Amino acid sequence: MPWNDNAGGGGGGPWGSGGNGGGNRNNPWGQNGGGGGGRDGQEPPDLDELVGKLQDGLRGMFGGGGGGRSGGKGGSGGGIFGAILVALVIGFGVIIWPGRAVYQVQPEQVGVVMRFGEYVRTAPPGLNLKLPWPIETVELPNVTETRTISIGANNIGESQMLTRDENIVDIAFEVQWRVDTANIADFVFNVRNQEEAVRAVAESAMREVVGTSDLVPIITTARAEVSQRTREVMQQTLDEYEAGIQILQVNLERSQAPQSVIDAFRDVDSAAQDAERARLNATAHANRVIPEARGEAAQITQSAQAYRDSVIAEAQGEADRFVAIYDEYALSPEVTRRRMYLETMERILGNSELIILDQEGNAVPYLPLDQLGRNRGQGGQ
Template identity: 40%
Template sequence: MAWNEPGPGRDPWNQGPKRGEGPPDLDEMLKRIKSRLGGGRGGSGGGGGKSAPPLPSGLIGLVIAALALLWAASGFYVVDEQEQAVVLRFGKHVATTDAGLHWRMPWPIEKEEIVNVTGVRATRDRATMLTQDENIVDLELTVQYRVSDVNAYVFHVADPDMTIRQATKSSVREVVGQSRMDFILTEGREEIANRTKVLLQERMDEYGTGLVVTEVNLQQAQPPEPVQAAFADAIKAREDQERLKNEAEAYANDRLPKARGAAARQIEEATAYRDQVIAKAQGDASRFTQLLAEYRKAPKVTRERLYLDAMSEVYGGNSKVLIDVDGGAPMLYLPLDQLIRRQDATAGTEPVVSPSAPARSSGSGGGSSGGMDGLRSRERGR
């Protein structure tokens, strides 16, 4: 009978219920599919039913090829710029790949583990610890780290992140146990962080975790809460001590240079005065020696010259004017303005014009030795 003849059960592609007859029977559909996959074996229901025709072999091959392609495509994976991937074949390391698109043999033969190697990770620890001087201090610190060796990170330690957290607790307790409380609370915060970083990195290298510690920050260091007020007073007193010490040092730094400068100036002035006195004494001695030599050559002339120089020095600063009136009555010109200025210069003494006995007549000859001797004798008598 042809497939296109009317009647139910004639068309294998049109064996469902007609329109308006209700939804298809799912159990019946499953039985048909099972019978077709069974390669012509009869179904379990109704003892005398016909066996369904088997699926075409070409269709089965296409299904298998599609499944194989999907299985092979599942081996592609993408690694970002900040990541690296470790490829495992039945649990054994076979390759380490960098950023990009890669392919591995699909599961369950191979699989990949992608690890971020550039991102900075952090762990925090806060605990109460015992110091070297048997005091208790509360510390809180943060550790930043990243992956330096992806192979060591994946294979050497089961949980590297947990390992670094436990090693951080151990390292900071060891450093605090070797330090005094005052040092931890004041100037030793940075040193505590640096020593903890060095010790923690040594342990990470010893364990082979493939991690590198980038930074250790001591967030908080304080005494227990019941004694914080007393420690605050002690810290304030220490700060006052430092402030007063700095003020004293600033005052000393201001005064000492001035005192040193004044001392150096006085030393220079004394040295200059000494050199001046020595030079003057040496000059006077040299002048006297030269004058003595001239006096021995011409005693009379030298004696007269010394006398005139002495009189000029004495009368040059005097406010009195001596006039010789024996030679007549010449007209005199008195420079009053100059006398007044000289009077002011000599502490206000009034100039006195007094006639004096003539030391030497204005009309007499200048070379008479008798007149010169008389002048000297009158001057000495006055």
């Protein structure tokens, strides 16, 4: 149907014509009392009249009077607006409200509920309720993910640091961190860009630790200590910032002298390793030789003690025997003297050849009967 209705005699819209002052009350925009047909005769709608029609429509739907300001048939226009308003309210309550009031928190997340931008509570994983936007909003940070930041791997400005002994060391390290669930509100509200904050604190902490350490320990034996001290300084700083961030570990990926002097430092490192190897070898040799020397010393000591005891015992025995002989000699000196003489001669002559001399000193041949008897016995065998 065209917008202009010829039956009305003027160029009216779909709500009817206002020509010849007839005035169609079904037009919700209202009409001017003056003549003029078509659009040239219309004026902008009156706001007071629109509000009045809306009130009349609501009263008509809920049992109120239908007269209103428009009089007569004006209640039908107000009913349309009232129906539209009620439909919007019902649609908001049935469709939009549940979608805005019910939300789900994943197992790896924690819900941070804010009311007009102010933190009010923390929601656990699962389905939760809240007041719809814009009253309450929810942030869902991931609290189980271990996040990693690498510093100094590809940036010379980050990697080169000054040590306490005024040397430059080239360091690349990795920081592992995650959200501190005990301070989840601090993580959401106190730091705008958490990753950049961790990066800045990590670089500052590493420079502080390196600045209080010498070069050689950093690149040789103190790598684990540097990592531990850096983690402690980072955690202390982030706790002071109330950032809600937990530092898990700091790993040194590279710790060496600058590239321009790396060869010289490698030579120094090799010399230090050789010295350490020589020291360990010397310690091993000492651990092997010293017990052997102690064992030999103990053996010699024990042998000397045994020899001393045997000599003392033998001397004591001889002394006791001499005392016993002296006692016997004191009782009968002549008998004892003769017995000692005979025993001495027997011991001396027992191993000597027998030669008999006559009074003139000539050797007298004699027949060794004992030898003949011994030889005869051997021949009989």
